[in-house]
Amino acid sequence: MSDATPRDFIRQIIHDDLESGKHDRIVTRFPPEPNGYLHIGHVMSICLNFGVAEETGGLTFLRFDDTNPGKESEEYVQAIERDVKWLGFDWEDRLTHASDYFDQLYAFAEQLIETGAAYVDSLSAEEIREYRGTLTEAGKNSPYRDRSIDENLDLFRRMRDGEFADGAHLLRAKIDMASPNMNLRDPALYRIRHVSHQHTGDKWCIYPMYDFAHTMSDALEHITHSLCTLEFEDHRPLYDWLLDRLQPEHRPRQIEFSRLNLAYAITSKRRLNALVEDGTVTGWDDPRMPTIAGMRRRGYPAEALREFVRRGGVTKKDKLIEMAAFETCVREVLGDVAERRMGVIHPLKVVLTNYPEGQVEMMQASNHPNRPELGERAVPFSGELYIERDDFMEDAPRKFFRLKPGGEVRLRNGYIIRCDEVIRDASGEITELRCSYDPDTRSGTGTSDRKVKGTIHWVSAAHAVPAEVRLYDRLFASPDPNSAEDFMQELNPQSLTTVTAMLEPALADLAVGEPVQFERVGYFCVDSADHSAAKPVLNRIITLRDSWAKIEKQAMA
RNA sequence: UGGGGCGUAGCCAAGUGGUAAGGCAUCGGGUUUUGAUCCCGUGUAUCGCAGGUUCGAAUCCUGCCGCCCCAGCCA
Numbered sequence: 367m368s369d370a371t372p373r374d375f376i377r378q379i380i381h382d383d384l385e386s387g388k389h390d391r392i393v394t395r396f397p398p399e400p401n402g403y404l405h406i407g408h409v410m411s412i413c414l415n416f417g418v419a420e421e422t423g424g425l426t427f428l429r430f431d432d433t434n435p436g437k438e439s440e441e442y443v444q445a446i447e448r449d450v451k452w453l454g455f456d457w458e459d460r461l462t463h464a465s466d467y468f469d470q471l472y473a474f475a476e477q478l479i480e481t482g483a484a485y486v487d488s489l490s491a492e493e494i495r496e497y498r499g500t501l502t503e504a505g506k507n508s509p510y511r512d513r514s515i516d517e518n519l520d521l522f523r524r525m526r527d528g529e530f531a532d533g534a535h536l537l538r539a540k541i542d543m544a545s546p547n548m549n550l551r552d553p554a555l556y557r558i559r560h561v562s563h564q565h566t567g568d569k570w571c572i573y574p575m576y577d578f579a580h581t582m583s584d585a586l587e588h589i590t591h592s593l594c595t596l597e598f599e600d601h602r603p604l605y606d607w608l609l610d611r612l613q614p615e616h617r618p619r620q621i622e623f624s625r626l627n628l629a630y631a632i633t634s635k636r637r638l639n640a641l642v643e644d645g646t647v648t649g650w651d652d653p654r655m656p657t658i659a660g661m662r663r664r665g666y667p668a669e670a671l672r673e674f675v676r677r678g679g680v681t682k683k684d685k686l687i688e689m690a691a692f693e694t695c696v697r698e699v700l701g702d703v704a705e706r707r708m709g710v711i712h713p714l715k716v717v718l719t720n721y722p723e724g725q726v727e728m729m730q731a732s733n734h735p736n737r738p739e740l741g742e743r744a745v746p747f748s749g750e751l752y753i754e755r756d757d758f759m760e761d762a763p764r765k766f767f768r769l770k771p772g773g774e775v776r777l778r779n780g781y782i783i784r785c786d787e788v789i790r791d792a793s794g795e796i797t798e799l800r801c802s803y804d805p806d807t808r809s810g811t812g813t814s815d816r817k818v819k820g821t822i823h824w825v826s827a828a829h830a831v832p833a834e835v836r837l838y839d840r841l842f843a844s845p846d847p848n849s850a851e852d853f854m855q856e857l858n859p860q861s862l863t864t865v866t867a868m869l870e871p872a873l874a875d876l877a878v879g880e881p882v883q884f885e886r887v888g889y890f891c892v893d894s895a896d897h898s899a900a901k902p903v904l905n906r907i908i909t910l911r912d913s914w915a916k917i918e919k920q921a922m923a
Numbered sequence: 924u925g926g927g928g929c930g931u932a933g934c935c936a937a938g939u940g941g942u943a944a945g946g947c948a949u950c951g952g953g954u955u956u957u958g959a960u961c962c963c964g965u966g967u968a969u970c971g972c973a974g975g976u977u978c979g980a981a982u983c984c985u986g987c988c989g990c991c992c993c994a995g996c997c998a
Binding site: 536545547702823910913 | 924925926927928929930933934935936937946947948955956957958959960961990991992993994995996997998
């Protein structure tokens with residue numbers, strides 16, 4: 367499906383660096399912090415980092431940026447590995463952690479101290495904030511800024527050895543407290559944190575900060591291009607400052623691109639976590655979540671996610687991409703791979719009054735109209751069927767091509783039927799339609815060449831497999847919940863509707879990960895968490911495009 | 924009000940001085956036993972605004988406006 371990958375500004379830089387001989391081979395990295403699940407925004411970073419390496423015969427590391435113990439966990443690292451793999455990328459033996467480099471990082475820190483480029487500060491957190499100044503006022507130097515190298519080294523070693531409590535001291539880079547760039551006002555390099563780490567246990571009680579750990583990990587892994595999002599643009603001067611002071615053998619280059627935001631979705635780990643915590647959704651993998659885990663469970667194909675970010679491109683402009691762009695990718699992939707079946711989501715009983723009592727016919731149905739190689743299947747047909755409630759209308763407008771009193775429709779892969787009588791219950795609700803069929807109109811074999819405007823799907827009542835089907839709608843009611851004051855107020859109360867559907871028998875043994883199309887309705891898959899043969903549970907991945915809905919809408923207006 | 928970015932049609936996005944690709948959406952139409960798919964066609968884009976340079980500018984210069992990010996011992 368993807369044509370040649372477009373050459374964006376990053377691929378252009380990489381191409382030039384290869385061409386000029388600056389690098390023989392490019393090395394990238396995808397560096398998530400294991401403090402939450404990956405979401406649609408990360409998909410772009412993953413595809414970019416692994417993508418440019420794949421395209422140029424380079425290498426990519428999956429590196430866990432685990433420098434903040436206490437907020438990170440093994441559950442998240444496993445989820446991240448699973449998600450990256452599912453997306454279709456392979457890091458081979460290049461799975462690393464920033465914590466793998468703690469010894470080397472520590473040595474780099476001492477080197478900074480020895481060259482007078484870093485010092486141990488003993489101000490409190492609040493004091494440091496005060497000394498930092500504001501966006502428009504310069505900060506001022508800490509009274510500890512001019513400690514001797516020996517004193518700094520001694521203090522830093524004692525920090526490492528656990529002699530001080532959390533917050534007592536802080537290793538800072540000595541740059542410029544008056545810099546207009548806040549990141550250069552003597553940024554923190556190492557803080558004391560008496561917490562055990564998921565990987566290094568209690569070996570350390572001081573942990574490196576992001577800027578320091580990230581920059582030097584990149585250098586240690588010989589990363590050539592460190593691709594990150596726009597909010598780190600202000601950090602690049604610090605990134606380069608560290609490389610200038612420490613002069614590692616390999617010098618990486620940081621390049622920033624804009625994040626991808628999807629309309630009607632949220633991509634903030636904090637907010638996603640809030641939805642999980644308060645039970646708004648059933649978990650990080652709730653099929654309504656924009657997490658990779660949620661989208662996988664929902665049934666969105668990995669290829670659709672990759673194609674979606676590919677189409678979006680890589681730029682520096684803030685994007686808020688419409689849902690429709692994503693949904694088109696999903697439908698394109700599914701339309702091609704999903705076999706066709708019949709399933710009735712909102713059943714309405716139809717009795718064929720002139721159909722031979724007790725007769726059952728097996729109707730041949732194509733598994734995919736555009737791919738005959740996928741073969742056919744037999745679907746049982748009988749005198750009692752279910753059709754979709756929406757496919758019958760009592761006071762139908764002229765352009766309604768489906769069933770109406772006295773009107774005719776074709777039953778897909780079956781016969782043409784006419785609606786003779788509408789049966790209601792005491793409350794006036796329609797409970798059944800009495801129809802007659804024309805035996806001469808059987809699909810494929812009928813001798814009649816009668817044409818009717820509409821074709822609807824059906825399931826034989828006696829053979830139907832009842833199933834719980836979860837119908838999803840967007841989680842948020844507004845297009846930009848990310849920038850809403852209170853995103854919880856933007857939730858769509860109709861994001862999940864559960865119905866009991868009637869499915870054709872072939873659907874009884876649908877496997878996990880195998881999407882199908884219910885003709886005229888949408889794409890569905892078995893729910894990987896809740897489904898069982900005894901109690902089937904399916905998810906609606908996405909509806910089919912529905913131009914009738916548009917016509918109806920226009921008629922209303 | 925300091926610094927760093929970004930501004931091409933409703934949403935994305937090519938374009939790097941020679942007179943505005945493409946995708947999605949929209950709106951028409953054709954095919955169709957899925958109102959799906961598929962196929963055609965459909966956009967006066969004052970290239971944020973205003974000046975300037977040039978034979979010629981979305982592309983260069985100047986000024987202005989708008990939006991995003993930065994004051995964690997988070998990443």
